[in-house]
Amino acid sequence: xSNERDRAPKGGRAWIAGxxxxxxxxxxxxxxxxxxxxxxxxxxxxxxxxxxxLRWDDELAQRERNAQLGxxxxxxxxxxxxxxTTVQVRLADAAGVPVRDATVRVSxxxxxxxxxxxxxxxxxxxxxxYAAPFPVQRSGAxxxxxxAVRGGDRFTSVHRLDVPAAGVxxx
Numbered sequence: 001x002s003n004e005r006d007r008a009p010k011g012g013r014a015w016i017a018g019x020x021x022x023x024x025x026x027x028x029x030x031x032x033x034x035x036x037x038x039x040x041x042x043x044x045x046x047x048x049x050x051x052x053x054l055r056w057d058d059e060l061a062q063r064e065r066n067a068q069l070g071x072x073x074x075x076x077x078x079x080x081x082x083x084x085t086t087v088q089v090r091l092a093d094a095a096g097v098p099v100r101d102a103t104v105r106v107s108x109x110x111x112x113x114x115x116x117x118x119x120x121x122x123x124x125x126x127x128x129x130y131a132a133p134f135p136v137q138r139s140g141a142x143x144x145x146x147x148a149v150r151g152g153d154r155f156t157s158v159h160r161l162d163v164p165a166a167g168v169x170x171x
Contacts, residue, residue: 044115066155070094073157075144077108077136087120087134091148091155098128102150108134110163111141139165 046052052059074090087106091099104122109115116137122130136142142163148155 041113041115044109044113062154062156066157069153069155071099071148071155073146073148073155073159075106075146075159075161077134077142077144077161077163085134085136086131087122087136087144088129088131089122089146089148090129092128099148099150100124100128102130102148102155104130104146104148106132106134106144106146108142108144110138111143111160113138114143136163139163 070093072092072094074092076088078086078088087108089104089106091102091104093099101124105119106122107117107119109117118135120132120134122132124130140163142161144159144161146155146157146159
């Protein structure tokens, strides 16, 4: 009897090893694909998108308030500034007079990497504009969201800008 065991084919172990190898490779490939899918810098989800949807009426009311104020915002991302990159916003009323003494906040992101949101509170300048240093790290299309508050007035606007490649390190 022990002699029969010694003569049994050993090919069964090779099949088990092959199945384990194939299953292990499949599991490893799935983890790699999940990592690739979750680590895409081009993909982003709008923060609090569900709450924003619930407050859509507030958004429409703010747009109406913006129209009543008559303010206009003209943003610029200057990647060729001598002191580094700056964001600048010119804020004017309906008559074209600069809006002064406002608190101006900007959040912006490159469209190609929308998860890389940068924010800044701008300081007033002598020429009536508002500006601050800003971490622009890539050229191309950007979305700039502006919020200006003066007293009880709140103004918002969204703009698309093209940032030139001068002085910008693309990532």
